[in-house]
Amino acid sequence: MAENGTGSVSFIGLGTMGREMVRNLLKAGHAVTVFDIVEEAVAALAAEGAIAATSLAEAVADADLAITMLPDTPQVEDVIYGEGGLLASPPRGRLVVDMSTIAPAAVRRMHADLKAKSIDFIDAPVSGGPIGAKNATLTIMAGGEAPAFARAEPFFRGMGPTITHVGAPGAGQAVKLCNQLTCGINIQAVCEAIALGRASGVDLEQMRSVLLGGSAASWMLDKLGPAMIAGDAGAGFRIDLMLKDLRLVQEQAQALSVPLPGTALVTSQYIEARAHGEGSNGNQALFRVYDRMTNRA
Ligand code: NAD
Numbered sequence: 001m002a003e004n005g006t007g008s009v010s011f012i013g014l015g016t017m018g019r020e021m022v023r024n025l026l027k028a029g030h031a032v033t034v035f036d037i038v039e040e041a042v043a044a045l046a047a048e049g050a051i052a053a054t055s056l057a058e059a060v061a062d063a064d065l066a067i068t069m070l071p072d073t074p075q076v077e078d079v080i081y082g083e084g085g086l087l088a089s090p091p092r093g094r095l096v097v098d099m100s101t102i103a104p105a106a107v108r109r110m111h112a113d114l115k116a117k118s119i120d121f122i123d124a125p126v127s128g129g130p131i132g133a134k135n136a137t138l139t140i141m142a143g144g145e146a147p148a149f150a151r152a153e154p155f156f157r158g159m160g161p162t163i164t165h166v167g168a169p170g171a172g173q174a175v176k177l178c179n180q181l182t183c184g185i186n187i188q189a190v191c192e193a194i195a196l197g198r199a200s201g202v203d204l205e206q207m208r209s210v211l212l213g214g215s216a217a218s219w220m221l222d223k224l225g226p227a228m229i230a231g232d233a234g235a236g237f238r239i240d241l242m243l244k245d246l247r248l249v250q251e252q253a254q255a256l257s258v259p260l261p262g263t264a265l266v267t268s269q270y271i272e273a274r275a276h277g278e279g280s281n282g283n284q285a286l287f288r289v290y291d292r293m294t295n296r297a
Helices: 018-027 039-046 056-060 073-081 104-115 129-135 146-156 171-200 204-212 219-223 225-230 239-255 261-275 283-293
Strands: 008-012 031-035 065-068 095-098 120-123 139-143 162-167
Touching (some): 008 018, 008 056, 018 039, 018 129, 031 056, 065 146, 095 104, 104 120, 104 171, 120 171, 139 146, 146 162, 162 171, 171 204, 171 225, 171 239, 171 261, 171 283, 204 219, 204 225, 225 283, 239 261, 239 283, 261 283
Parallel strands (some): 008 031, 065 095, 095 120, 139 162
């Protein structure tokens, strides 16, 4: 870190979330080198002031830390263990931060393998979706050792105001999985309320604002309710990424012998949605399951 509080970041994974997080790191004054397997994603951010890299090793060489924002556990493993990966070619600052949502058990393994080579690792998944990524309002939950968290924290500040060190390696992902099961079951509750309200013939927009004023208020009703009512299944946090997260929740629950019947039920509805070709749609498309169950599709 430079004395003025800025430093150099290497950012790997420039999709829906990553590209917005890079923009905010640039706004916060950091030098950001970017890499993605999709060349256009790299070029787009280079046009906005990021430094383009053509390989992973080139991207991380001069960085204080490398941040990964990738779809799932196998992609993060690839970037760490693969040829030219971060285990063999770490950033100059020997700090790796994964902000994707992946399996806590894999995180603990990565932490141990990197530590054996004197490389620090922090798991720091986020909540807040593409809007939070764009507006730098992400909630960041971090697991790892305190000194490594202290080095990463100034960089997190550029991406969101709520940054919490929640415990040992993997704890960030454990908290994120609890976040995701709460989101999934909550989306289902909003779908059911709208399905019943619609069948009852009430004004759904008015119903939504009444519910938002009382104890049924929720982020999902507030942010996804309008799109559900309008039948807009378009962009947003994708159904297939949520299914990935629900799979991670269930793997963790099975490993720890915790029954999660609510999660099991909503997971089968997400599977139904994906089977109907909604995998790339936003999570509000879960409402289409209720359209189909009430013969309104
Ligand atoms: P995304 O699929 O839009 O982006 C992932 C990016 O990673 C893509 O640009 C892809 O080309 C790149 N990539 C894949 N493999 C790579 C590799 N080996 N090397 C370099 N680049 C590679 O996904 P996203 O929506 O940005 O989500 C990223 C992570 O954040 C996921 O784990 C997701 O669950 C989590 N997350 C997403 C949201 C959301 O609302 N989208 C919210 C919170 C957390």
